[in-house]
Amino acid sequence: MEAILKDPSGAVIGLDFDGTLSPIVADPAAARVHPDAPAVLAELGAYVNAVAIVTGRPVATALELGPGLERVPGLVVLGHYGFERWENGRISGPPPPAGVPRVEAELPLLLDSLGLLGVTIEDKGRAVAVHTRRSADPEGALAKLREPMAELAAKHGLVVEPGRLVLELRPPGMDKGHALSLFLAERDARSVLFAGDDLGDLAAFDAVRASELPGVTVCSGSAEVTALADRADIVVDGPDGVVALLRELTSAFSRS
Numbered sequence: 581m582e583a584i585l586k587d588p589s590g591a592v593i594g595l596d597f598d599g600t601l602s603p604i605v606a607d608p609a610a611a612r613v614h615p616d617a618p619a620v621l622a623e624l625g626a627y628v629n630a631v632a633i634v635t636g637r638p639v640a641t642a643l644e645l646g647p648g649l650e651r652v653p654g655l656v657v658l659g660h661y662g663f664e665r666w667e668n669g670r671i672s673g674p675p676p677p678a679g680v681p682r683v684e685a686e687l688p689l690l691l692d693s694l695g696l697l698g699v700t701i702e703d704k705g706r707a708v709a710v711h712t713r714r715s716a717d718p719e720g721a722l723a724k725l726r727e728p729m730a731e732l733a734a735k736h737g738l739v740v741e742p743g744r745l746v747l748e749l750r751p752p753g754m755d756k757g758h759a760l761s762l763f764l765a766e767r768d769a770r771s772v773l774f775a776g777d778d779l780g781d782l783a784a785f786d787a788v789r790a791s792e793l794p795g796v797t798v799c800s801g802s803a804e805v806t807a808l809a810d811r812a813d814i815v816v817d818g819p820d821g822v823v824a825l826l827r828e829l830t831s832a833f834s835r836s
């Protein structure tokens with residue numbers, strides 16, 4: 581943190597969306613960014629090299645669920661684990677993989693055959709996520725789905741991305757670590773902070789270490805996922821804690 585405080589204009593701040601900037605809720609479509617986050621990111625962005633949201637969501641969804649984010653000056657959103665990019669109002673990314681609609685066509689039959697009720701499918705365009713949070717036995721449903729979802733992914737040239745009561749099938753070749761590494765190089769970063777809450781964020785934690793830059797990893801803590809807390813430099817209490825930390829950082833910049 582010392583390097584970031586001494587030289588803010590060299591710092592890249594990377595932030596996950598769900599569970600980090602946006603509290604976890606039962607329905608993925610009902611998630612909303614922390615109400616204070618857009619203002620805090622705007623203030624932070626005035627001091628640092630760059631603020632980037634690195635998320636498994638499509639960028640359009642992250643912006644829709646984050647009213648106010650579109651107006652944060654200089655904000656970059658790397659969506660779909662880095663396959664998509666939003667900057668200055670423009671979205672770029674490769675075409676959606678052919679395997680995704682094929683998986684979507686097969687999934688209802690698979691869920692029926694496993695007798696899973698309350699399990700929901702999230703069509704993400706370039707990926708598809710199967711959520712168990714709203715089923716009667718979320719962990720049990722997830723366990724039943726692991727093997728058949730892995731087979732479905734392999735059959736259609738996709739990979740499984742596990743998360744908080746979710747298994748997502750998405751194209752290979754990108755993850756949050758790769759996305760963050762590319763972004764750090766592009767911005768000639770001199771330090772980095774990354775905050776996340778879920779298994780997909782571990783790759784970004786690894787990228788912070790691999791960059792050999794002075795780096796800080798922050799876990800947005802929850803009882804649901806413990807793997808990140810074990811690997812983080814700082815653990816805060818969910819999105820409230822993340823926003824408070826970013827606010828403290830901004831205050832420290834304004835004092836120096």
Ligand SMILES: O=P(O)(O)OC[C@H]1O[C@H](O[C@H]2O[C@H](CO)[C@@H](O)[C@H](O)[C@H]2O)[C@H](O)[C@@H](O)[C@@H]1O
Pocket residue numbers: 596597598599603604605606607608609611634635636637702704709711713743744745746748778780
């Ligand atoms: O990379 P992220 O920004 O953390 O996105 C990861 C996945 O987050 C979403 O699912 C999670 O949040 C939901 C809303 O709070 C919650 O209902 C669900 O149980 C969580 O797994 C999102 O729906 C996925 O598409 C993202 O990949």
